[in-house]
Amino acid sequence: MPKKLISILLLVCLLPCLLLAETKANLKGKIIILDPGHGGSDSGATTAKLIEKNLNLEVALRLEKLLTEAKAAVYLTRRDDRDVSLVERVRFFHKYQVDAVISLHHNAKPYDPAADEVAVYRPSFPTPEAKRLANLISSExxxxxxxxxxxxxxxxxYILENSRDLPIVIAEPYYLTHEKHIKLLQDSATLDLEAEAYFNALILFFDPTER
Ligand SMILES: [Zn+2]
Known part of the structure; x- marks a missing residue:
């Protein structure tokens, strides 16, 4: 193979990897709290095939893995199926000098089975960072x-209004009550996709050139 071609090939293959490595580096050392909604006696939304608390945890564990690989410091309010009160959650958020808090949920509207939109909430009177985080997570x-x-x-x-000082959001990307979403949520690829979307939003959130 001609030398020139080799260097072109190398450049084409290496450049995206280098860029990705560089953006991931922005996550290094960042303190991120993941809050899988509900748990234990509180199942969240439930339908015949799906239980919200389990989906929330599944996505959180996937996202934790991605973030840990990128060397972020990740803390979860629960790592299994247990009760964690809202008061405990808010206390947990404030235990760390946290850089981002994501509370993971899934939506349900039994009275409106056509509802299929992505909902992202942040505190009223948010910090500019909370607003930015909400916008990025919604977009991704x-x-x-x-x-x-x-x-x-x-x-x-409660968790938002008692954490107005933090970059915190609640996100609900899918519905347990929408026919297509019910099918999608039974496929673990959908949960991977959710985790990757949050991960990409966090990469942008910590990218100094995105400010
Ligand atoms: Zn929920």
């Missing part, structure tokens, strides 16, 4: 899932 989830953008703004949830 919409891009990854193909679901339309739904709510993106403040919501009066």
């Amino acid at each position: 989830l919409v891009k990854a899932t193909g679901n339309p953008r739904g709510a993106l703004g403040p919501a009066n949830y």
Whole structure:
């Protein structure tokens, strides 16, 4: 093979890897809390085939793996099926000098089975960073899932309103009550895709050139 061709090939193959490595490096040492919603006696939304608390945990563990590989410091409010009160969760968020908190949920509207949009909530009176994080997570989830953008703004949830000082969001990318989503959520590839969307949003969130 001619030398020139080899160097071109090397450049084509290496460049995306180098760029990815560089963006992932922004996550190194960042303190990220993942909060899988519900757990234990609180199942969250449930339907015949799906239980929200389990989906939330599945996605959180996948995301934890991606973030840990990128050398972020990741803490979960629960790693198994147990009760964690909202008060305990808020206390946990404030235990660390946290750089981002994501509370992972899945939506349900039994009275509106056509509902299929991505919802992302942040505190009212948020820090600029909370607002930025919410926008990035909404965009990446919409891009990854193909679901339309739904709510993106403040919501009066206990964990948000008691963490106005933090870069925190609650996100709900899929519905347990939408026919297509029910099928998708039974496929572990969908949970991988969700985790990757959050991961990509965090890469952008910590990218100094994105500010
Ligand atoms: Zn929930």
